[in-house]
Amino acid sequence: xxxxILGTGHIGKTLARKLSAAGHDVKVANSRGPETIEADVxxxxxxAVSTAQAVEDVDAVILSIPLNRIPTIAPLIANLPAETVxxxxxxxxxxxxxxxxxxxxxxxxxxxxxxxxxxxxAKAWNAIGSGSFATKGKPAGSPDRIALPVAADREKDRSVAxxxxxxxxxxxxxxxxxxxxxxxQPGTPCYCTDLTREQMAGALASADASRSPKxxxxxxxxxxxxxxxxTTNPDADFGVRLSRAIFx
Numbered sequence: 001x002x003x004x005i006l007g008t009g010h011i012g013k014t015l016a017r018k019l020s021a022a023g024h025d026v027k028v029a030n031s032r033g034p035e036t037i038e039a040d041v042x043x044x045x046x047x048a049v050s051t052a053q054a055v056e057d058v059d060a061v062i063l064s065i066p067l068n069r070i071p072t073i074a075p076l077i078a079n080l081p082a083e084t085v086x087x088x089x090x091x092x093x094x095x096x097x098x099x100x101x102x103x104x105x106x107x108x109x110x111x112x113x114x115x116x117x118x119x120x121x122a123k124a125w126n127a128i129g130s131g132s133f134a135t136k137g138k139p140a141g142s143p144d145r146i147a148l149p150v151a152a153d154r155e156k157d158r159s160v161a162x163x164x165x166x167x168x169x170x171x172x173x174x175x176x177x178x179x180x181x182x183x184x185q186p187g188t189p190c191y192c193t194d195l196t197r198e199q200m201a202g203a204l205a206s207a208d209a210s211r212s213p214k215x216x217x218x219x220x221x222x223x224x225x226x227x228x229x230x231t232t233n234p235d236a237d238f239g240v241r242l243s244r245a246i247f248x
Contacts, residue, residue: 003026003058004026004027008028020044022167027046027047028048055079061086062164063089067090070090078118085156089123089124109181110151123149123150124149124165125148125168126184127149127192131234135236136194146171147199149200149204173197175204186213188212193248212247222242
């Protein structure tokens with residue numbers, strides 16, 4: 001499959017490496033230009049290109065950028081064919097993204113993203129920590145393989161996103177529509193808790209929309225106190241222990 005990735009942060013970097021290793025034709029871009037993309041991002045076959053080139057002639061585009069930057073790439077996404085699958089990995093963190101009134105008022109993050117882009121999307125890779133994503137992938141059929149919720153409204157978006165998720169060493173779990181994707185937002189029981197497929201349904205069902213923002217902000221405060229910087233990702237083991245203690 002031809003895949004374009006926008007963003008080379010922790011998640012985007014791992015996506016580029018894992019999807020290239022799985023045999024996909026991967027192009028990757030960031031906002032600073034292809035010459036700034038580090039060699040390890042490209043080590044397994046991904047190609048560094050401009051943002052415009054990353055979305056040309058691809059089957060799927062993966063957005064791995066902060067949520068508050070989604071509106072800035074909307075004109076680029078607007079030119080994509082309707083059949084191109086767009087997958088968003090972002091999460092809303094007010095301390096980083098500035099407060100977004102619609103989301104603060106209760107709009108589901110994925111629906112806000114789809115609204116900004118003016119097109120259907122799928123939501124995936126938002127509910128796993130970057131450390132777990134980089135190091136804990138396992139072959140299909142492994143009994144303790146981490147499951148990842150995938151939400152979408154169009155069947156093609158869902159099926160393509162789930163297939164690509166499987167290629168990154170995770171079990172893809174059908175989490176329903178975008179309207180239900182609040183159940184995989186920060187602060188919910190399935191968020192960064194490294195659950196298996198058997199555990200995922202119960203975690204999604206037990207999510208509480210009124211409590212998850214408070215739990216999200218509590219986790220940020222703990223990370224900030226421990227690391228001195230809420231934008232620094234904790235290591236995989238600490239991050240999972242913290243998320244399970246607060247979110248589940």
